[in-house]
Each structure stands twice: as C-alpha cells, then as structure tokens.
C-alpha cells in the first residue's frame with residue numbers, strides 16, 4: 001500500500017501551492033477536526049450513555065432538538081472559539097448568530113455556518129448522521145463584533161465547505177475550491193487519512209433520493225420526473241434505484257461517490273421545502289459543483305441565491321449534472337404546484 005497522507009499533511013501540501021495563504025483556514029480545519037473527534041466518540045457510544053432522545057427543547061424553527069444536537073452545537077462552538085481566527089458562528093440550532101466576544105476571536109477574518117448534527121431523527125436508530133460546515137470571510141471590520149451581514153452572503157462567497165459523516169466509518173470531506181477531498185478517520189490513533197482524493201461525481205447516475213411519502217404534495221414537474229425515473233427503459237438504465245436515508249449528508253455522500261440525484265422539493269404548505277440554504281444547501285452545493293455536479297432550487301443555481309434571513313429554506317435538487325438538468329426540464333415543462 002502506498003504511504004498514507006494525513007489531513008494535516010494534505011492541507012499543508014495544498015498550502016504550499018498557494019504561498020500567499022496565511023494558514024488561518026488550517027486552524028479552522030483543526031477546530032472542526034477536534035469537534036469531529038469528540039462527536040465521533042459520543043455518537044459511537046450513544047446507546048450506552050444518556051445522549052439519545054429529545055432534549056425537551058424546541059429550536060427556533062419549532063423542531064425538537066435531540067440531546068446530541070445540543071451537544072454537537074456546543075462542541076463545534078467551543079472548538080471554533082478556542083482557536084481564534086473565527087469571529088462568530090451561525091448554527092441551525094441557535095436562534096440567531098453568535099458573535100464571539102474575546103478580542104482574539106474578534107480579530108479573526110472568518111465566520112462559520114453549521115448544521116452541527118444533520119439527520120438528527122436518525123440518531124436513536126443507529127443510522128448515519130453528519131456535521132456540515134461552511135466558512136466565509138466576514139464583511140464587517142476586524143476587531144469588532146460580527147454582524148448579521150457577515151452571515152447573509154451567497155454561497156458563491158464560501159472559502160471552505162465540507163462535512164463529517166458518521167457512518168460505517170467516519171469521514172471528513174471538504175473543498176476549498178480546488179476539488180473535493182475525503183479523509184477517513186482511524187479511531188485507534190485519532191487521525192484522518194486521505195482516502196478519496198479529487199472526488200468526481202458521475203455526470204449521470206442511477207439513484208434518486210427523495211421522501212416519496214410526500215409525493216401527492218409535490219409540484220407537477222417532480223411527480224412527472226419520478227414517473228420518468230420509474231419507467232422501464234433498459235437502454236437508459238431505467239428504472240433508476242430509489243435510495244433515501246433521511247440524512248442529507250449520508251444521501252449526498254452516497255450520490256457523490258456513485259452518481260445520483262437528491263431532491264427536497266417544495267411541497268404543499270412548504271413552498272420553500274425543508275432544507276436550510278445557509279447551513280445545509282450552500283456547502284453541499286459548492287462541493288457538488290467542485291466535483292463536477294450541479295445544485296439548483298429547480299430554476300436557479302443555489303450558490304447565487306442572495307440570502308435574506310439566517311434560517312431561510314429553499315427547494316433543493318443536487319447531484320449528478322445530467323440528472324439535475326433533467327428534473328429542471330420537467331419543472332419547466334410542467335410548472336404547476338401540488339394539486
């Protein structure tokens with residue numbers, strides 16, 4: 001086997017290609033890596049200690065927070081605060097953004113947006129979950145508290161994005177705009193090793209991922225597209241295969257490696273779907289594009305959407321390039337909403 005490369009070594013080697021880089025992003029990765037290790041430890045013993053189940057608290061979006069949601073949020077926040085370079089954070093689990101108060105953090109150039117534990121309904125049943133992160137340069141002046149404007153930036157302004165997936169193994173996958181790279185965690189020594197360099201998503205896949213229980217509430221274009229996926233056309237490898245874990249990170253990760261399309265469309269009563277633009281959609285959209293795929297709200301590029309609020313939701317179609325284009329063509333041809 002060829003020599004193993006650690007995440008740190010890989011980042012340093014990439015940095016050497018960009019001598020102008022100050023290494024601050026490396027510190028942010030160090031913080032995320034630390035949070036990932038702590039979460040990995042807790043998630044792995046979830047059945048043994050009192051971390052599963054609801055915390056009894058609702059988040060600002062009216063969803064029940066799981067104990068591990070709250071734990072993950074605290075760990076990510078603490079790790080980011082401790083390293084400096086990050087002046088504030090916004091999280092799916094916080095009502096508003098958090099401005100770090102100490103002068104060292106306030107001198108930081110960056111803000112981080114995160115879904116600290118995505119797929120939380122899967123925690124109690126031992127199914128893959130993940131942590132999603134997204135890094136931006138702040139807009140406000142250095143050495144002052146961050147402001148809302150620092151967080152309401154379109155996804156095309158991201159400087160780093162990625163996720164940690166806690167699955168059959170734990171992986172950290174990220175982009176800084178030079179491809180998408182994946183690292184697998186070796187828990188026996190606490191190190192992430194490069195396992196998936198420069199991931200490319202196939203232009204065409206055979207997997208579609210959607211909560212089909214919502215079928216009757218979907219827009220006409222999505223209904224027609226789903227019937228298209230199910231048609232028997234062997235020369236086009238249809239019918240496609242349906243795979244839906246219900247953890248965005250896990251569904252995205254599988255489709256990234258194998259090719260496929262993940263959808264969370266608008267539906268009756270939820271014109272913007274369920275997923276959050278800033279914490280979930282933007283980071284994965286940039287990763288999809290960096291891997292050769294595509295991400296849209298059915299009509300426009302996710303990364304070009306100007307956010308107007310922190311917890312904004314957006315319909316989401318992400319994955320293999322040709323599959324996203326196909327579903328968009330159905331949405332255009334059959335523009336009606338749910339009946």
Ligand code: AHM
Pocket residue numbers: 063092115117118119120121211246247248249274
């Ligand atoms: P969460 O961030 O509260 O866990 O919600 C997001 C999750 C995604 O991971 C997943 O794809 C989707 O919600 C599943 O929703 P549904 O149960 O409606 O299919």
Ligand code: MG
Pocket residue numbers: 092115117118119248280
């Ligand atoms: Mg989520």
